[in-house]
Amino acid sequence: MSDFRQKALDYHQYPTPGKISVELTKPADSAKDLALAYSPGVAEPVRAIAEDPDNAYKYTAKGNMVAVISNGTAILGLGNLGPLASKPVMEGKALLFKRFAGLDSIDIEVSHRTTQDFINTVANIADTFGGINLEDIKAPECFEIEQALIEKCNVPVFHDDQHGTAIVTAAGMLNALEIQGKSLRDAHIVCMGAGAAAIACMELLIKCGAQREHIYMLDSKGVIHTRREDLNEYKALFANNTDKRTLEEVIEGADLFLGVSGPDLLSPETLKLMADKPIVFACSNPDPEIKPELAQQTRDDIIIGTGRSDYPNQVNNVLCFPFMFRGALDVRATAINDEMKIAAVEAIRQLAKEEVPDEVKKAAGIDELTFGADYIIPKPMDPRLCQRVAKAVAEAAVESGVAKIPLPENYMQD
Numbered sequence: 001m002s003d004f005r006q007k008a009l010d011y012h013q014y015p016t017p018g019k020i021s022v023e024l025t026k027p028a029d030s031a032k033d034l035a036l037a038y039s040p041g042v043a044e045p046v047r048a049i050a051e052d053p054d055n056a057y058k059y060t061a062k063g064n065m066v067a068v069i070s071n072g073t074a075i076l077g078l079g080n081l082g083p084l085a086s087k088p089v090m091e092g093k094a095l096l097f098k099r100f101a102g103l104d105s106i107d108i109e110v111s112h113r114t115t116q117d118f119i120n121t122v123a124n125i126a127d128t129f130g131g132i133n134l135e136d137i138k139a140p141e142c143f144e145i146e147q148a149l150i151e152k153c154n155v156p157v158f159h160d161d162q163h164g165t166a167i168v169t170a171a172g173m174l175n176a177l178e179i180q181g182k183s184l185r186d187a188h189i190v191c192m193g194a195g196a197a198a199i200a201c202m203e204l205l206i207k208c209g210a211q212r213e214h215i216y217m218l219d220s221k222g223v224i225h226t227r228r229e230d231l232n233e234y235k236a237l238f239a240n241n242t243d244k245r246t247l248e249e250v251i252e253g254a255d256l257f258l259g260v261s262g263p264d265l266l267s268p269e270t271l272k273l274m275a276d277k278p279i280v281f282a283c284s285n286p287d288p289e290i291k292p293e294l295a296q297q298t299r300d301d302i303i304i305g306t307g308r309s310d311y312p313n314q315v316n317n318v319l320c321f322p323f324m325f326r327g328a329l330d331v332r333a334t335a336i337n338d339e340m341k342i343a344a345v346e347a348i349r350q351l352a353k354e355e356v357p358d359e360v361k362k363a364a365g366i367d368e369l370t371f372g373a374d375y376i377i378p379k380p381m382d383p384r385l386c387q388r389v390a391k392a393v394a395e396a397a398v399e400s401g402v403a404k405i406p407l408p409e410n411y412m413q414d
């Protein structure tokens with residue numbers, strides 16, 4: 001067994017199996033404490049909540065609690081390995097919610113027969129939480145699931161692999177384009193993958209200025225084009241009227257490559273076909289579409305990002321979802337809308353251009369971090385991310401009318 005594999009297993013096993021636990025926030029040491037925490041005292045908040053459901057935010061942990069919910073059908077880039085096997089990833093997302101945004105989070109893995117079963121299960125438990133983070137649910141079911149849950153639930157529902165990934169990708173792409181001296185409007189884009197992450201990333205890039213007809217999308221059967229008869233309605237929106245059928249044909253002269261598909265699908269020979277100063281985000285986890293060292297050996301004019309923590313330019317939804325929910329929950333947003341998403345893109349983007357505090361460099365194990373080819377996007381452990389992104393999101397929620405309470409006092413200071 002490789003050293004790293006054993007280390008990863010040991011990390012998860014010792015000293016206690018798993019990565020999260022529950023802690024108490026109230027004393028529970030005496031009979032008096034228990035009389036308040038449990039019977040008879042607990043009856044008082046019960047009555048208050050029965051009278052007004054918003055009292056749940058006052059008397060329970062709901063308002064600071066996010067459920068991370070999966071069915072394990074698209075676990076990272078590992079595929080459909082089932083609900084239980086997804087648990088380490090979901091516990092990992094809960095760890096990130098707590099570590100980076102102070103949000104309590106619990107993972108829920110759902111076994112189900114039909115898509116409707118899954119929707120009903122989540123809708124029936126949604127009121128327990130302040131928000132629902134859907135994770136690693138494969139396309140195209142993820143689109144129907146998210147839409148149905150948005151309609152059914154009173155709390156914000158966000159499919160992280162779609163929108164978290166899209167927000168971080170857009171922020172990174174815009175900065176990388178700026179460094180390479182290119183514009184999104186003129187960019188020729190290749191998107192490898194046509195699932196949850198791919199569709200959402202391309203839709204958001206279009207909202208940020210990319211042109212749909214400049215985008216070539218590929219799935220496991222090749223280029224998505226208008227003569228294919230096997231396309232679902234989401235892929236069909238990206239069907240090009242083209243005779244090109246292979247990655248090699250569509251990547252010729254491309255400025256941007258986004259990989260949200262699987263490992264090692266971009267060869268050095270194919271990378272050579274891209275335009276000068278290309279941008280490659282090889283985001284498949286855990287193994288990217290091309291290894292950064294191989295990409296950099298092949299092209300010295302490239303900007304490359306991956307989803308991993310052990311290379312520069314980590315283009316990963318961890319830069320978004322903790323802060324998206326922090327901002328949304330702090331103003332009790334009923335939804336996560338486009339205004340909030342665009343605000344998050346801008347906040348993440350801008351932060352990369354500022355001087356980096358020494359503590360962040362130390363945590364990243366890097367002496368120098370300056371906006372440029374190896375630092376296009378902030379580091380996940382940058383504490384300013386929470387302040388900036390959550391604030392931008394909360395303000396956008398208030399301005400766009402989906403906030404149920406005003407901006408909290410601590411958001412007023414800079």
Ligand SMILES: NC(=O)C1=CN([C@@H]2O[C@H](COP(=O)(O)OP(=O)(O)OC[C@H]3O[C@@H](n4cnc5c(N)ncnc54)[C@H](OP(=O)(O)O)[C@@H]3O)[C@@H](O)[C@H]2O)C=CC1
Nearest residue numbers: 074076077139194195196197219220260284285307316317
């Ligand atoms: N860095 C980050 O933050 C994130 C990275 N990802 C990564 O993106 C990948 C996809 O995740 P997600 O969208 O949730 O999963 P989905 O299952 O929804 O989509 C996977 C897509 O990849 C396509 N695909 C598979 N094999 C190939 C191939 N050989 N050539 C071209 N396309 C292929 C599938 O094609 P078909 O439609 O034909 O089945 C499908 O469209 C994963 O590796 C995941 O780790 C996802 C979210 C965030």
Ligand SMILES: CC(=O)C(=O)O
Nearest residue numbers: 076077161285316317
């Ligand atoms: C990062 C992430 O959410 C994924 O790879 O699925």
Ligand SMILES: [Mg+2]
Nearest residue numbers: 076135136161
């Ligand atoms: Mg995921």
